[in-house]
Amino acid sequence: MPEPVKGLRERKRLETHRALATTxxxxxxxxxxxxxxxxxxxxAAGVSPRTFFNYFASKEDAVVIAHADTAExxxxxxxxxxxxxKEVSTPRAFVDALKEDFTQIDENREEWLGRMKAIHENPTLHSRAVAMNHDTVEPTIEAIARRVGVDSKVDLYPTLLLSTLGGAVNAxxxxxxxxxxRVSALxxxxxAVEMLLAGLPEPGGRAR
Incomplete structure (x- = not known):
């Protein structure tokens, strides 16, 4: 699905956000x-502090929020x-939808290594990163429920699948x-997903 064409002002907004975030x-x-x-x-980004606060509430947000259009x-x-x-399994469909984001991580390796290092070393950044993703949880659970045809309020599958695949992403x-x-994030x-779909077999084929 192609991204919508953006006007000059919107492109400028996204570019300034990216410049501040990467800096x-x-x-x-x-x-x-x-x-x-x-x-x-x-x-360092060549803008005023006033401009900075047009984009971010704090320096912590500037480190964690990589894109201005995160919600979109x-x-x-x-x-x-x-x-x-529908012939694609629901777990695979979900992961396929994430591939563009993971490709961008590979393409912007130094930026994302720096961001992950900063988040790992600073609990405040880790908390902010978790909070930032909070608003996406319920819409994603509802999307999974819609695709498989169940009620997320009574069926465990949508929430369990999101939690499991979220673990795969984090791993x-x-x-x-x-x-x-040095290896591809994608x-x-x-x-990680193939291991989950195979039942998470132990390395070397060890059995319990």
């Missing part, structure tokens, strides 16, 4: 969160998921970060 990540990765100010980020991106993932043909990103991005995600 914030770079400075925090280099100096540490406590040693970076909003003024530092603004100066989340909705596009749901739309792609729901548009996937892939953690291993990607531990390997310093390949790790595919591997």
């Amino acid at each position: 914030a990540v770079r400075l925090v990765a280099e100096r540490g969160l406590d040693q970076v100010t909003v003024e530092d980020i603004s100066a 991106r989340s909705q596009r993932i749901i739309d792609k998921f729901l548009a996937t043909p 892939a990103l953690i291993l990607w970060h531990r390997q310093d991005g 390949d790790l995600l595919d591997e």
Whole structure:
């Protein structure tokens, strides 16, 4: 599903957000969160602190929120998921809808390594990242329920599937970060999901 065409003003807004976000990540990765100010980020990005606050409420948000259109991106993932043909399994359809985001992580390796390093080292950033994803949980559960034809209020499957696949996403990103991005994040995600779909067999085929 192609992205909607954006006007000049909207493109400028997204570009400025990206410039501030990538600058914030770079400075925090280099100096540490406590040693970076909003003024530092603004100066390095070539804008005023007033402009910074048009985009972010805090330096923490600048590190965590990679894109200005986060809500729209989340909705596009749901739309792609729901548009996937029914012959594709629901777990695979969900992961396929995430592939564009994972491809962008691979393409922006240094930025995402810096962001994950900062989040790992600063509990406040970790809490902010978790809170940022909170609003996507219920719409995604409802999308899964809609695709499989169940009521999410009485059927465990939609919530369980989202929790399980969320674990696969986190596992892939953690291993990607531990390997310093030398392997493809998208390949790790595919591997994680294949392991889940196979029943999470133990390495080497060990049985209980």
